[in-house]
Amino acid sequence: MDLSFGPAYEAFRAQLRAFIEQHGHEAPERVDLRAPRTLAWQQELIEHGYAGRTIPREYGGHGAPPDILEARIIAEEFARAQVSPGLAGQGIKMLIPTLLHFGSEAQRRQFIRPTLYGEMIWCQGYSEPNAGSDLASLRTHAVLEGDHWRVNGQKIWTSTAHLADWMFCLVRTEPDAPKHQGISFLLFPMSTPGIEVRPLTTMVGDASFNEVFFTDVRVPRDSMIGQRGDGWKVANTLLGFERGMLGDPNNTLMRFNALVELMKRETVDGTRLIDNPLLRERLMKIQGRMLALRANDLRLLSAGVNDTPARLAGLVVKLVGTELRHELEALAIDALGEIGALYRGSPLLRDDGMWQQHYMYFLGLIIGGGTAQIQKNIIAERGLGMPREPKLA
Numbered sequence: 001m002d003l004s005f006g007p008a009y010e011a012f013r014a015q016l017r018a019f020i021e022q023h024g025h026e027a028p029e030r031v032d033l034r035a036p037r038t039l040a041w042q043q044e045l046i047e048h049g050y051a052g053r054t055i056p057r058e059y060g061g062h063g064a065p066p067d068i069l070e071a072r073i074i075a076e077e078f079a080r081a082q083v084s085p086g087l088a089g090q091g092i093k094m095l096i097p098t099l100l101h102f103g104s105e106a107q108r109r110q111f112i113r114p115t116l117y118g119e120m121i122w123c124q125g126y127s128e129p130n131a132g133s134d135l136a137s138l139r140t141h142a143v144l145e146g147d148h149w150r151v152n153g154q155k156i157w158t159s160t161a162h163l164a165d166w167m168f169c170l171v172r173t174e175p176d177a178p179k180h181q182g183i184s185f186l187l188f189p190m191s192t193p194g195i196e197v198r199p200l201t202t203m204v205g206d207a208s209f210n211e212v213f214f215t216d217v218r219v220p221r222d223s224m225i226g227q228r229g230d231g232w233k234v235a236n237t238l239l240g241f242e243r244g245m246l247g248d249p250n251n252t253l254m255r256f257n258a259l260v261e262l263m264k265r266e267t268v269d270g271t272r273l274i275d276n277p278l279l280r281e282r283l284m285k286i287q288g289r290m291l292a293l294r295a296n297d298l299r300l301l302s303a304g305v306n307d308t309p310a311r312l313a314g315l316v317v318k319l320v321g322t323e324l325r326h327e328l329e330a331l332a333i334d335a336l337g338e339i340g341a342l343y344r345g346s347p348l349l350r351d352d353g354m355w356q357q358h359y360m361y362f363l364g365l366i367i368g369g370g371t372a373q374i375q376k377n378i379i380a381e382r383g384l385g386m387p388r389e390p391k392l393a
Protein backbone atom coordinates (compact mmCIF):
# COMPACT_ATOMS: atom_id res chain seq x y z
CA MET A 1 0.00 0.00 0.00
CA ASP A 2 1.44 3.38 -1.01
CA LEU A 3 0.72 5.88 1.74
CA SER A 4 2.78 8.73 0.34
CA PHE A 5 0.80 11.80 -0.68
CA GLY A 6 2.60 12.58 -3.96
CA PRO A 7 5.32 15.10 -4.93
CA ALA A 8 3.36 18.34 -4.34
CA TYR A 9 2.45 17.28 -0.83
CA GLU A 10 5.93 15.99 -0.08
CA ALA A 11 7.25 19.43 -1.09
CA PHE A 12 4.79 20.97 1.35
CA ARG A 13 6.06 18.56 4.01
CA ALA A 14 9.68 19.50 3.31
CA GLN A 15 8.85 23.20 3.61
CA LEU A 16 7.12 22.57 6.93
CA ARG A 17 10.03 20.51 8.22
CA ALA A 18 12.40 23.37 7.36
CA PHE A 19 10.12 25.78 9.25
CA ILE A 20 10.08 23.54 12.33
CA GLU A 21 13.84 23.11 12.20
CA GLN A 22 14.42 26.86 11.99
CA HIS A 23 11.74 28.06 14.41
CA GLY A 24 10.88 25.07 16.62
CA HIS A 25 13.02 26.43 19.46
CA GLU A 26 10.61 29.39 19.76
CA ALA A 27 7.71 27.06 20.69
CA PRO A 28 6.65 26.89 24.35
CA GLU A 29 7.50 23.60 26.05
CA ARG A 30 4.39 23.76 28.22
CA VAL A 31 1.21 25.51 27.17
CA ASP A 32 0.65 28.43 29.50
CA LEU A 33 -2.40 30.08 27.96
CA ARG A 34 -1.54 33.70 28.77
CA ALA A 35 2.26 33.52 28.39
CA PRO A 36 3.67 35.94 25.77
CA ARG A 37 5.75 33.09 24.32
CA THR A 38 2.61 30.95 23.77
CA LEU A 39 0.79 33.84 22.08
CA ALA A 40 3.78 34.81 19.93
CA TRP A 41 4.17 31.18 18.76
CA GLN A 42 0.46 31.01 17.90
CA GLN A 43 0.76 34.21 15.87
CA GLU A 44 3.79 32.91 14.00
CA LEU A 45 2.00 29.65 13.19
CA ILE A 46 -1.05 31.51 11.85
CA GLU A 47 1.14 33.79 9.72
CA HIS A 48 2.87 30.77 8.16
CA GLY A 49 -0.43 28.90 7.74
CA TYR A 50 0.27 26.13 10.23
CA ALA A 51 -2.52 27.20 12.60
CA GLY A 52 -5.94 28.55 11.59
CA ARG A 53 -4.90 27.54 8.06
CA THR A 54 -8.33 27.31 6.47
CA ILE A 55 -10.08 29.95 8.57
CA PRO A 56 -10.99 32.83 6.23
CA ARG A 57 -8.75 35.91 6.41
CA GLU A 58 -11.65 38.19 7.27
CA TYR A 59 -11.94 36.27 10.56
CA GLY A 60 -8.21 36.36 11.28
CA GLY A 61 -7.17 33.02 9.81
CA HIS A 62 -4.58 32.20 7.15
CA GLY A 63 -7.27 31.81 4.48
CA ALA A 64 -5.91 28.77 2.62
CA PRO A 65 -8.40 26.55 0.78
CA PRO A 66 -9.38 23.45 2.80
CA ASP A 67 -7.02 20.56 2.08
CA ILE A 68 -7.34 17.49 4.25
CA LEU A 69 -3.94 16.11 3.26
CA GLU A 70 -2.15 19.34 4.14
CA ALA A 71 -3.92 19.37 7.50
CA ARG A 72 -2.77 15.82 8.04
CA ILE A 73 0.84 16.60 7.14
CA ILE A 74 0.87 19.57 9.54
CA ALA A 75 -0.41 17.38 12.40
CA GLU A 76 2.09 14.62 11.59
CA GLU A 77 5.13 16.85 11.35
CA PHE A 78 4.58 18.73 14.60
CA ALA A 79 4.00 15.37 16.32
CA ARG A 80 7.13 13.88 14.80
CA ALA A 81 9.27 16.82 15.90
CA GLN A 82 7.54 16.96 19.31
CA VAL A 83 6.96 20.68 18.88
CA SER A 84 3.75 22.42 20.00
CA PRO A 85 1.33 22.81 17.06
CA GLY A 86 -0.17 25.88 18.73
CA LEU A 87 -3.19 26.51 20.90
CA ALA A 88 -5.88 23.85 21.06
CA GLY A 89 -8.36 24.95 23.69
CA GLN A 90 -12.13 24.64 23.70
CA GLY A 91 -12.49 27.99 21.94
CA ILE A 92 -10.21 27.09 19.05
CA LYS A 93 -11.01 23.45 18.51
CA MET A 94 -14.69 23.47 19.41
CA LEU A 95 -16.26 26.93 19.29
CA ILE A 96 -14.59 28.33 16.13
CA PRO A 97 -15.76 25.49 13.85
CA THR A 98 -19.21 25.74 15.43
CA LEU A 99 -19.32 29.49 14.76
CA LEU A 100 -18.27 28.90 11.16
CA HIS A 101 -21.25 26.53 10.92
CA PHE A 102 -23.97 28.30 12.89
CA GLY A 103 -22.72 31.79 13.83
CA SER A 104 -24.07 35.00 12.28
CA GLU A 105 -21.63 37.16 10.31
CA ALA A 106 -21.45 39.60 13.23
CA GLN A 107 -20.69 36.78 15.70
CA ARG A 108 -17.95 35.36 13.48
CA ARG A 109 -16.32 38.77 13.17
CA GLN A 110 -16.54 39.42 16.89
CA PHE A 111 -15.28 36.11 18.24
CA ILE A 112 -13.14 34.11 15.81
CA ARG A 113 -10.07 36.34 15.54
CA PRO A 114 -9.42 36.95 19.26
CA THR A 115 -10.15 33.29 20.01
CA LEU A 116 -7.72 32.07 17.35
CA TYR A 117 -4.97 34.38 18.63
CA GLY A 118 -5.48 33.17 22.21
CA GLU A 119 -6.69 36.58 23.38
CA MET A 120 -10.15 35.28 24.27
CA ILE A 121 -10.19 32.12 26.38
CA TRP A 122 -13.43 30.13 26.54
CA CYS A 123 -15.01 27.57 28.82
CA GLN A 124 -17.80 25.12 28.10
CA GLY A 125 -20.90 25.33 30.29
CA TYR A 126 -22.66 22.08 29.44
CA SER A 127 -22.60 19.65 32.44
CA GLU A 128 -24.71 20.11 35.54
CA PRO A 129 -25.32 18.00 38.63
CA ASN A 130 -27.71 15.28 37.28
CA ALA A 131 -27.11 16.31 33.67
CA GLY A 132 -23.80 14.83 32.55
CA SER A 133 -24.34 11.75 30.38
CA ASP A 134 -28.01 12.73 30.17
CA LEU A 135 -27.08 16.26 29.10
CA ALA A 136 -30.54 17.13 27.76
CA SER A 137 -31.88 17.02 31.35
CA LEU A 138 -30.08 20.28 32.12
CA ARG A 139 -31.98 22.73 34.31
CA THR A 140 -30.05 26.02 34.13
CA HIS A 141 -32.64 28.29 32.57
CA ALA A 142 -32.86 31.63 30.79
CA VAL A 143 -35.95 33.79 30.73
CA LEU A 144 -36.34 36.54 28.13
CA GLU A 145 -36.95 39.95 29.69
CA GLY A 146 -37.09 42.69 27.05
CA ASP A 147 -33.72 42.76 25.29
CA HIS A 148 -31.96 40.48 27.84
CA TRP A 149 -31.97 36.88 29.00
CA ARG A 150 -31.95 36.36 32.76
CA VAL A 151 -29.93 33.21 33.54
CA ASN A 152 -30.18 31.20 36.79
CA GLY A 153 -28.76 27.79 37.66
CA GLN A 154 -25.49 25.87 38.07
CA LYS A 155 -22.85 24.16 35.95
CA ILE A 156 -20.20 21.69 37.10
CA TRP A 157 -16.85 20.29 35.90
CA THR A 158 -16.29 23.49 33.90
CA SER A 159 -12.66 23.24 32.74
CA THR A 160 -10.70 26.54 32.75
CA ALA A 161 -13.73 28.57 34.01
CA HIS A 162 -11.31 30.31 36.41
CA LEU A 163 -9.12 31.45 33.47
CA ALA A 164 -11.78 31.97 30.85
CA ASP A 165 -12.92 35.34 29.49
CA TRP A 166 -16.15 33.93 28.04
CA MET A 167 -18.41 30.90 28.36
CA PHE A 168 -20.48 29.08 25.74
CA CYS A 169 -23.39 27.74 27.70
CA LEU A 170 -26.46 25.55 27.31
CA VAL A 171 -29.61 26.89 28.96
CA ARG A 172 -33.25 25.87 28.99
CA THR A 173 -35.37 28.57 27.35
CA GLU A 174 -38.57 26.64 26.63
CA PRO A 175 -39.53 24.94 29.91
CA ASP A 176 -42.64 23.28 28.43
CA ALA A 177 -40.99 21.82 25.31
CA PRO A 178 -39.72 18.18 25.16
CA LYS A 179 -36.29 18.15 26.81
CA HIS A 180 -34.19 18.11 23.63
CA GLN A 181 -36.18 20.93 22.06
CA GLY A 182 -36.18 23.50 24.83
CA ILE A 183 -32.43 24.22 24.94
CA SER A 184 -30.57 27.28 23.61
CA PHE A 185 -26.86 28.06 23.17
CA LEU A 186 -25.69 31.34 24.74
CA LEU A 187 -22.34 33.17 24.83
CA PHE A 188 -21.46 35.62 27.61
CA PRO A 189 -18.41 37.11 29.38
CA MET A 190 -17.36 35.48 32.66
CA SER A 191 -17.14 38.97 34.17
CA THR A 192 -20.95 39.40 33.93
CA PRO A 193 -22.38 40.19 37.39
CA GLY A 194 -24.06 37.20 39.04
CA ILE A 195 -21.49 34.57 37.93
CA GLU A 196 -19.59 32.82 40.72
CA VAL A 197 -16.76 30.36 39.99
CA ARG A 198 -15.81 27.87 42.72
CA PRO A 199 -12.71 25.74 42.08
CA LEU A 200 -12.71 21.93 42.32
CA THR A 201 -9.34 20.30 43.01
CA THR A 202 -8.62 17.26 40.83
CA MET A 203 -6.33 14.34 41.57
CA VAL A 204 -3.65 16.09 39.48
CA GLY A 205 -3.54 18.51 42.39
CA ASP A 206 -4.67 21.55 40.41
CA ALA A 207 -8.00 23.31 40.40
CA SER A 208 -8.37 22.93 36.64
CA PHE A 209 -12.13 22.72 36.68
CA ASN A 210 -14.91 24.37 38.64
CA GLU A 211 -18.47 24.72 39.71
CA VAL A 212 -20.12 27.82 38.21
CA PHE A 213 -23.22 29.41 39.72
CA PHE A 214 -25.53 31.87 37.97
CA THR A 215 -27.78 34.26 39.89
CA ASP A 216 -29.84 36.64 37.74
CA VAL A 217 -27.09 36.89 35.12
CA ARG A 218 -28.18 39.33 32.40
CA VAL A 219 -27.16 38.35 28.87
CA PRO A 220 -28.02 40.45 25.79
CA ARG A 221 -30.74 38.87 23.65
CA ASP A 222 -28.56 38.56 20.53
CA SER A 223 -25.87 36.50 22.35
CA MET A 224 -27.39 33.27 21.07
CA ILE A 225 -25.87 30.94 18.48
CA GLY A 226 -28.55 29.38 16.28
CA GLN A 227 -32.26 29.78 16.91
CA ARG A 228 -33.99 29.88 20.26
CA GLY A 229 -34.85 26.30 21.35
CA ASP A 230 -32.50 24.88 18.68
CA GLY A 231 -29.41 24.67 20.91
CA TRP A 232 -29.31 20.88 21.00
CA LYS A 233 -28.29 20.79 17.34
CA VAL A 234 -25.56 23.39 17.92
CA ALA A 235 -24.42 21.59 21.10
CA ASN A 236 -24.12 18.26 19.32
CA THR A 237 -22.18 19.69 16.41
CA LEU A 238 -19.73 21.12 18.92
CA LEU A 239 -19.51 17.76 20.76
CA GLY A 240 -18.50 16.14 17.47
CA PHE A 241 -15.52 18.53 17.25
CA GLU A 242 -14.71 17.82 20.92
CA ARG A 243 -14.63 14.04 20.46
CA GLY A 244 -12.39 14.33 17.40
CA MET A 245 -9.98 16.49 19.37
CA LEU A 246 -9.87 14.33 22.51
CA GLY A 247 -8.47 11.18 20.92
CA ASP A 248 -6.05 12.79 18.44
CA PRO A 249 -3.76 9.98 17.18
CA ASN A 250 -0.98 12.46 16.37
CA ASN A 251 -0.75 13.50 20.00
CA THR A 252 -0.61 9.83 20.92
CA LEU A 253 2.20 9.30 18.44
CA MET A 254 4.09 12.24 19.93
CA ARG A 255 3.83 10.72 23.42
CA PHE A 256 4.72 7.26 22.10
CA ASN A 257 7.93 8.63 20.60
CA ALA A 258 8.72 10.34 23.91
CA LEU A 259 8.09 7.05 25.75
CA VAL A 260 10.46 5.15 23.46
CA GLU A 261 13.13 7.79 24.11
CA LEU A 262 12.55 7.54 27.87
CA MET A 263 12.85 3.75 27.81
CA LYS A 264 16.05 3.94 25.80
CA ARG A 265 17.54 6.58 28.07
CA GLU A 266 16.71 5.13 31.50
CA THR A 267 18.52 2.08 32.82
CA VAL A 268 18.20 -0.33 35.76
CA ASP A 269 21.48 -1.95 36.81
CA GLY A 270 22.95 -0.99 33.46
CA THR A 271 20.11 -2.49 31.39
CA ARG A 272 18.00 -0.12 29.31
CA LEU A 273 14.29 -0.22 30.17
CA ILE A 274 13.48 -0.93 26.55
CA ASP A 275 15.47 -4.18 26.79
CA ASN A 276 13.32 -5.47 29.65
CA PRO A 277 11.10 -8.11 27.93
CA LEU A 278 7.98 -7.44 30.02
CA LEU A 279 8.08 -3.68 29.50
CA ARG A 280 8.97 -4.10 25.86
CA GLU A 281 5.97 -6.38 25.31
CA ARG A 282 3.67 -3.77 26.82
CA LEU A 283 5.25 -1.12 24.62
CA MET A 284 4.69 -3.26 21.51
CA LYS A 285 1.04 -3.83 22.42
CA ILE A 286 0.54 -0.09 22.75
CA GLN A 287 2.32 0.45 19.46
CA GLY A 288 0.00 -2.08 17.78
CA ARG A 289 -3.10 -0.30 19.08
CA MET A 290 -1.64 3.06 18.16
CA LEU A 291 -1.04 1.87 14.59
CA ALA A 292 -4.65 0.64 14.49
CA LEU A 293 -5.80 4.07 15.63
CA ARG A 294 -3.70 5.71 12.94
CA ALA A 295 -5.11 3.30 10.33
CA ASN A 296 -8.57 4.34 11.53
CA ASP A 297 -7.43 7.92 11.04
CA LEU A 298 -6.53 7.05 7.44
CA ARG A 299 -10.11 5.80 6.98
CA LEU A 300 -11.30 9.19 8.17
CA LEU A 301 -8.78 10.89 5.92
CA SER A 302 -9.83 9.03 2.76
CA ALA A 303 -13.51 9.49 3.64
CA GLY A 304 -12.81 13.22 3.96
CA VAL A 305 -10.93 13.36 0.64
CA ASN A 306 -13.71 11.42 -1.13
CA ASP A 307 -16.45 13.29 0.72
CA THR A 308 -18.10 10.08 1.95
CA PRO A 309 -19.46 9.53 5.49
CA ALA A 310 -17.25 7.67 7.97
CA ARG A 311 -19.46 7.66 10.97
CA LEU A 312 -18.16 4.56 12.73
CA ALA A 313 -14.51 5.53 12.18
CA GLY A 314 -15.24 8.97 13.66
CA LEU A 315 -17.02 7.55 16.68
CA VAL A 316 -14.20 5.29 17.85
CA VAL A 317 -11.59 8.08 18.01
CA LYS A 318 -12.46 9.52 21.42
CA LEU A 319 -13.09 6.15 23.08
CA VAL A 320 -9.95 4.40 21.87
CA GLY A 321 -7.71 7.48 21.83
CA THR A 322 -8.25 8.48 25.45
CA GLU A 323 -8.02 4.90 26.80
CA LEU A 324 -4.83 4.30 24.85
CA ARG A 325 -3.22 7.49 26.13
CA HIS A 326 -4.01 6.47 29.69
CA GLU A 327 -2.32 3.08 29.11
CA LEU A 328 0.69 4.71 27.46
CA GLU A 329 1.33 7.13 30.32
CA ALA A 330 0.83 4.24 32.81
CA LEU A 331 3.60 2.25 31.14
CA ALA A 332 6.03 5.13 31.59
CA ILE A 333 5.21 5.30 35.30
CA ASP A 334 5.58 1.53 35.76
CA ALA A 335 8.83 1.50 33.79
CA LEU A 336 10.28 4.19 36.07
CA GLY A 337 9.66 1.98 39.11
CA GLU A 338 9.92 3.84 42.41
CA ILE A 339 10.82 7.06 40.60
CA GLY A 340 7.50 6.72 38.79
CA ALA A 341 5.69 7.23 42.10
CA LEU A 342 7.15 10.74 42.45
CA TYR A 343 5.04 13.56 41.13
CA ARG A 344 6.22 16.98 42.21
CA GLY A 345 9.14 18.56 44.03
CA SER A 346 11.78 15.84 43.80
CA PRO A 347 15.20 16.18 42.12
CA LEU A 348 14.76 12.59 40.87
CA LEU A 349 11.59 13.47 39.00
CA ARG A 350 11.75 12.68 35.27
CA ASP A 351 10.39 14.97 32.54
CA ASP A 352 9.04 17.41 35.10
CA GLY A 353 6.36 14.94 36.28
CA MET A 354 4.54 15.04 32.93
CA TRP A 355 4.05 11.24 32.78
CA GLN A 356 2.24 11.29 36.10
CA GLN A 357 0.30 14.42 35.16
CA HIS A 358 -0.88 12.95 31.83
CA TYR A 359 -1.73 9.59 33.46
CA MET A 360 -4.13 11.26 35.88
CA TYR A 361 -5.43 13.75 33.33
CA PHE A 362 -6.27 11.06 30.77
CA LEU A 363 -8.17 9.03 33.35
CA GLY A 364 -10.35 12.15 33.55
CA LEU A 365 -10.60 12.44 29.77
CA ILE A 366 -11.99 8.90 29.55
CA ILE A 367 -14.96 10.53 31.34
CA GLY A 368 -14.88 14.13 30.01
CA GLY A 369 -16.62 14.87 26.69
CA GLY A 370 -18.81 11.77 27.18
CA THR A 371 -17.81 8.72 29.22
CA ALA A 372 -16.40 5.53 27.68
CA GLN A 373 -19.68 3.72 28.45
CA ILE A 374 -21.67 6.39 26.64
CA GLN A 375 -19.27 6.30 23.67
CA LYS A 376 -19.80 2.52 23.50
CA ASN A 377 -23.58 3.04 23.49
CA ILE A 378 -23.27 5.57 20.67
CA ILE A 379 -20.96 3.32 18.65
CA ALA A 380 -23.30 0.35 19.14
CA GLU A 381 -26.48 2.22 18.30
CA ARG A 382 -25.47 4.81 15.71
CA GLY A 383 -22.35 3.18 14.31
CA LEU A 384 -23.27 -0.51 14.25
CA GLY A 385 -27.06 -0.11 14.09
CA MET A 386 -27.67 -2.25 17.18
CA PRO A 387 -30.98 -1.93 19.10
CA ARG A 388 -31.34 1.17 21.25
CA GLU A 389 -30.67 0.96 24.98
CA PRO A 390 -33.97 0.37 26.82
CA LYS A 391 -35.06 3.54 28.62
CA LEU A 392 -36.23 3.41 32.23
CA ALA A 393 -39.95 4.26 32.57
Ligand SMILES: Cc1cc2nc3c(=O)[nH]c(=O)nc-3n(C[C@H](O)[C@H](O)[C@H](O)COP(=O)(O)OP(=O)(O)OC[C@H]3O[C@@H](n4cnc5c(N)ncnc54)[C@H](O)[C@@H]3O)c2cc1C
Binds near residue numbers: 123124368
Ligand atom coordinates in the same frame (compact mmCIF):
# COMPACT_ATOMS: atom_id res chain seq x y z
C1 LIG B 1 -11.47 16.11 32.96
C2 LIG B 1 -12.89 16.52 32.73
C3 LIG B 1 -13.16 17.74 32.14
C4 LIG B 1 -14.47 18.13 31.94
N1 LIG B 1 -14.69 19.36 31.38
C5 LIG B 1 -15.96 19.77 31.19
C6 LIG B 1 -16.20 21.07 30.68
O1 LIG B 1 -15.29 21.85 30.40
N2 LIG B 1 -17.47 21.47 30.52
C7 LIG B 1 -18.53 20.65 30.81
O2 LIG B 1 -19.66 21.07 30.58
N3 LIG B 1 -18.33 19.41 31.31
C8 LIG B 1 -17.08 18.96 31.53
N4 LIG B 1 -16.84 17.72 32.07
C9 LIG B 1 -17.99 16.89 32.46
C10 LIG B 1 -18.19 15.64 31.62
O3 LIG B 1 -18.67 15.95 30.34
C11 LIG B 1 -19.13 14.73 32.40
O4 LIG B 1 -18.45 14.32 33.57
C12 LIG B 1 -19.52 13.49 31.62
O5 LIG B 1 -20.37 13.84 30.56
C13 LIG B 1 -20.20 12.45 32.51
O6 LIG B 1 -21.28 12.99 33.23
P1 LIG B 1 -21.41 12.81 34.82
O7 LIG B 1 -20.11 13.19 35.43
O8 LIG B 1 -22.66 13.52 35.24
O9 LIG B 1 -21.59 11.25 35.04
P2 LIG B 1 -22.93 10.42 35.03
O10 LIG B 1 -23.72 10.74 33.80
O11 LIG B 1 -23.63 10.56 36.34
O12 LIG B 1 -22.39 8.94 34.87
C14 LIG B 1 -21.92 8.16 35.97
C15 LIG B 1 -21.54 6.78 35.45
O13 LIG B 1 -22.71 6.12 34.90
C16 LIG B 1 -22.45 5.73 33.55
N5 LIG B 1 -23.66 5.87 32.74
C17 LIG B 1 -24.53 6.91 32.77
N6 LIG B 1 -25.53 6.71 31.87
C18 LIG B 1 -25.25 5.52 31.25
C19 LIG B 1 -25.88 4.76 30.22
N7 LIG B 1 -26.99 5.18 29.62
N8 LIG B 1 -25.31 3.58 29.85
C20 LIG B 1 -24.16 3.13 30.44
N9 LIG B 1 -23.51 3.81 31.42
C21 LIG B 1 -24.05 4.98 31.82
C22 LIG B 1 -21.39 6.68 33.05
O14 LIG B 1 -20.67 6.15 31.96
C23 LIG B 1 -20.52 6.84 34.31
O15 LIG B 1 -19.62 5.76 34.42
C24 LIG B 1 -15.54 17.30 32.32
C25 LIG B 1 -15.28 16.07 32.92
C26 LIG B 1 -13.98 15.68 33.14
C27 LIG B 1 -13.73 14.38 33.83
